[in-house]
Amino acid sequence: MEQVELAAAATDVSLWALFMQAGFIVKLVMLGLLGASVWTWALVIDKAVTFRKAQRQYDHFEQVFWSGQSLEELYRTLAERQNTGLAAIFVAAMREWKKSFERGARSPIGLQMRIDRAMDVTMARESETLEARLSSLATIGSAGPFVGLFGTVVGIMTSFQAIAGSKSTNLAVVAPGIAEALLATAIGLVAAIPAVIAYNKFSGDAGKLNARMEGFADEFSAILSRQIDEKLQPRPQAAQ
Structure with a gap:
């Protein structure tokens, strides 16, 4: 009994030791999941910055657009820039508007x-x-736990083989192998949980920004439609 306690005390079950003691396949799974976790956080930071910047750009453009500035003046200001979001939609519509009239557009419906x-x-x-x-976050979030579980299954199988080889079932023999196997599942969850949360958050943010683009496009289309009617609709001739 005393020898078993000494063996258990001498067994190193730190995270680093568990990783180093793991088999090749389990190590490969852990490294892959750690890489996925790093990639997840890199995407989280990148997307957080991207959506915050887009939100500010949308707010600024809408403020300028509805300030009463003429469409021609606003177009001249933005035409030579690299535009995104609402500004890009506005420039695309105005560019088509100007090209059509330069070529002598005659059909209001076609324009x-x-x-x-x-x-x-x-x-x-x-x-x-x-x-x-965003699909990368979805993939990591859905596949991470299963990849970790695969590492756990392989680790537990290796532990059972060690038990069979040593013909001993004491805790000092069983615990390290099971612990390193469960570590793979834990790393899988560490990678997957933030990925799922981030995917849901950024998908919602993207949906809101897309809705703003669609709303602006509908409003701007209505504005241009009225101007098209004024320019292209034939005016009734005065009675002789």
Whole structure:
């Protein structure tokens, strides 16, 4: 009994020791999950900065757009810049507007369709930018626990083989192998939980920004539609 207690006391069950004692497959799983965790936090920081910046840009553009400044003046200010979000939608619509009139547009319906199409394409591109790499968070969040569980299963199988080889079932023999196996599951959860939370948060933020883009596009389309009617609708001739 005393020898068993001494053996248990001498067994190092620190995290580093458990990692070093793990088999090749379990080590590979742990390293992969640690890499996924680092990638998750890098994406979290990048997306947090991206969405905060986009929110400020949307607020600033809407403030300028509804301030009463003429559309032509605003377009000249933004046309030569690298625009994103609402500004990019505005520039795309105005560019199509100007090109159509320069080429002698005659059909109000055709012009309106081209403008709406230009805004739709720009919205799709901006939405894709906002949602870029969110699928990585979803993948890590869904697959992380299962990858960790795979490492745990392999570790426990190795422990049972060690028990069979030593023909001993005392705790000093069993505990290290099971502990290193469970460590793989723990690392999998450490990688997956933040990824799931971040994915849900940023997906919601992207949805709100996409809704703002769609709302602005509808409002701006209505404004341009009224101006198209004024420019292209034939005026009734005065009675002779």
